[in-house]
Amino acid sequence: MSHTNVPPHCAPPPARHGGSILADQLALLGVQKIFCVPGESFLALLDGLHDQRDTIEVITCRHEAGASNMADAYAKLTGKPGICAVTRGPGATNASNGIHTAFQDSTPLILLIGQVSRDARDREAFQEIDYSKMFGDMAKWVAQIDDVRRIPEYISRAWHVAQAGRPGPVVLALPEDVLSDLAEIPDLRPQPVTKASPTVEAIMELGALIEKAERPLLVVGGPSWSAQSAREAMDFASRTGLPVATSFRCQDYVDNRHENYVGVIGIGPIPELRQRIMEDVDLLIGVGPRFGEMTTQGYSLLDIPNPQMCFVHVHPGADELNTVYAADLAITSAPDTFWQATHAIGNGNGVTKWAQWRAQQRSDYEAFSVPVDGPGRLNMSEIVGHLSTTLPDDAIFANGAGNNTGWVHRFHQYRGYRTQLAPTSGSMGYGVPAAIAASLAEPDRAVVCISGDGCFLMTAQELATAKKYATKVIFMVVNNSMYGTIRMHQERHFPGRIIATELTNPDFVAYANAFGIAAEKVEATDAFPAALQRARDSNTNYLIELIVDPEALTPTQTLSAARAQGEAQQS
Numbered sequence: 354m355s356h357t358n359v360p361p362h363c364a365p366p367p368a369r370h371g372g373s374i375l376a377d378q379l380a381l382l383g384v385q386k387i388f389c390v391p392g393e394s395f396l397a398l399l400d401g402l403h404d405q406r407d408t409i410e411v412i413t414c415r416h417e418a419g420a421s422n423m424a425d426a427y428a429k430l431t432g433k434p435g436i437c438a439v440t441r442g443p444g445a446t447n448a449s450n451g452i453h454t455a456f457q458d459s460t461p462l463i464l465l466i467g468q469v470s471r472d473a474r475d476r477e478a479f480q481e482i483d484y485s486k487m488f489g490d491m492a493k494w495v496a497q498i499d500d501v502r503r504i505p506e507y508i509s510r511a512w513h514v515a516q517a518g519r520p521g522p523v524v525l526a527l528p529e530d531v532l533s534d535l536a537e538i539p540d541l542r543p544q545p546v547t548k549a550s551p552t553v554e555a556i557m558e559l560g561a562l563i564e565k566a567e568r569p570l571l572v573v574g575g576p577s578w579s580a581q582s583a584r585e586a587m588d589f590a591s592r593t594g595l596p597v598a599t600s601f602r603c604q605d606y607v608d609n610r611h612e613n614y615v616g617v618i619g620i621g622p623i624p625e626l627r628q629r630i631m632e633d634v635d636l637l638i639g640v641g642p643r644f645g646e647m648t649t650q651g652y653s654l655l656d657i658p659n660p661q662m663c664f665v666h667v668h669p670g671a672d673e674l675n676t677v678y679a680a681d682l683a684i685t686s687a688p689d690t691f692w693q694a695t696h697a698i699g700n701g702n703g704v705t706k707w708a709q710w711r712a713q714q715r716s717d718y719e720a721f722s723v724p725v726d727g728p729g730r731l732n733m734s735e736i737v738g739h740l741s742t743t744l745p746d747d748a749i750f751a752n753g754a755g756n757n758t759g760w761v762h763r764f765h766q767y768r769g770y771r772t773q774l775a776p777t778s779g780s781m782g783y784g785v786p787a788a789i790a791a792s793l794a795e796p797d798r799a800v801v802c803i804s805g806d807g808c809f810l811m812t813a814q815e816l817a818t819a820k821k822y823a824t825k826v827i828f829m830v831v832n833n834s835m836y837g838t839i840r841m842h843q844e845r846h847f848p849g850r851i852i853a854t855e856l857t858n859p860d861f862v863a864y865a866n867a868f869g870i871a872a873e874k875v876e877a878t879d880a881f882p883a884a885l886q887r888a889r890d891s892n893t894n895y896l897i898e899l900i901v902d903p904e905a906l907t908p909t910q911t912l913s914a915a916r917a918q919g920e921a922q923q924s
Contacts, residue, residue: 386794390439425455434512441481463522465525484524508525513547519672562636587611597611609768615711743882751774751783781807788800799827801829833905
């Protein structure tokens with residue numbers, strides 16, 4: 354009996370140390386970049402990567418938080434696990450920022466941590482940490498490789514776990530003596546990741562629910578999407594007539610110019626959209642999002658456990674279904690297999706039946722996107738509006754956390770999949786490393802990083818990485834000399850009692866210049882277009898400092914108004 358599908362037995366490669374074995378497996382899996390801060394605990398891995406330097410580029414970062422966030426952003430853009438390598442102890446704790454982001458964002462990522470030798474374990478050796486305890490609540494799988502011969506097994510498993518179901522980070526500890534051990538073992542054989550698909554019955558039931566609905570809403574977001582998934586989603590919405598919203602920081606899943614797009618649900622949503630979800634929608638179809646706290650505005654949009662409307666929830670991770678919100682129809686499926694299956698659903702008469710329902714929401718979105726007046730000489734809504742109309746459709750916008758992001762999310766129209774890099778975890782400092790990773794992954798695309806002054810300085814040392822690897826990022830620092838979001842909440846809850854939120858900033862232009870990066874300061878709206886053009890013409894990294902009046906707290910509220918709100922609540 355022949356086994357034609359079984360490859361012939363091959364003699365194992367010659368003896369290699371564990372670091373070489375690991376590097377070789379990563380190359381076989383198609384890894385092209387590794388983000389790291391080098392450490393003595395994984396010198397053998399670095400040596401193995403030296404042999405793979407024509408296949409895998411090692412990006413040397415200046416802080417492990419920057420490295421792990423670059424890996425997260427790179428994974429978002431490529432759809433494959435981002436790889437980050439750091440040393441034990443302080444290196445791992447610094448990198449945990451990106452691991453938490455990847456967990457909440459459902460990003461496939463593998464963190465490789467150098468570890469103390471096996472004979473020193475459990476002695477509180479130099480920089481020793483039990484990583485299963487440290488990362489147990491923020492990673493899908495945490496393991497330590499204690500046998501050099503099992504490296505291919507562990508890496509193969511990590512690669513699949515990171516991508517399967519609800520994607521997320523995997524952490525592998527690598528004892529330095531394991532990385533130095535020699536072994537003659539065969540390499541892994543890459544295999545495709547298994548994807549869940551909807552049943553025929555589920556698709557038929559979904560079609561029936563859509564046919565019956567009077568005021569439906571489709572919400573897209575979450576993990577495991579692709580450009581093809583995004584196209585098929587909008588094709589489905591177009592032919593069925595469904596209005597489409599996006600979950601928090603997934604605005605780029607839909608061309609915001611499409612007539613079916615009605616806005617994002619999350620922080621600072623369109624008031625009319627919020628009201629419709631709470632009071633009018635009779636069928637809510639969620640494809641991908643978990644409907645977490647940010648998307649549901651503190652779990653206020655939907656009743657728990659049973660939403661106030663018929664609720665269909667599609668998610669690649671079965672464990673995510675029927676957790677907070679019980680679905681009338683729960684479908685375990687990856688986005689691409691789901692959208693392919695929806696070809697079986699007829700067009701129906703939704704294009705005409707829901708025309709007014711859809712047009713009203715679209716009109717609300719368009720009105721909400723018009724720039725607004727604000728205090729000071731520099732108007733952020735007009736700045737973002739100029740960016741939106743000037744930059745190419747495939748320009749990538751990266752941001753971290755802070756009130757400054759409200760202007761980007763409201764006044765920029767995302768026009769292509771993976772043009773938005775923003776953490777759903779709200780992690781400050783994400784924008785700078787994410788933008789650098791984006792430029793490394795997509796060197797021919799325009800990349801803009803918009804950061805508040807507080808957010809920028811958390812990872813600003815990575816400008817050295819941007820310079821070293823000749824990326825092309827336009828860094829925009831929104832400088833209002835305070836932690837704006839915290840100040841806002843401070844004024845609303847403890848008006849006038851200001852502490853810990855005022856900032857003394859460096860000269861950001863001089864700071865960028867110190868890294869060899871050109872920069873300029875913009876203090877008025879009408880000066881911005883010329884500055885942006887100079888940045889684009891430079892064809893390299895460029896920093897623009899935007900001086901914003903502290904009163905310009907959000908697009909809808911001044912600092913004084915926030916304080917008045919707090920005072921009124923206390924009276």
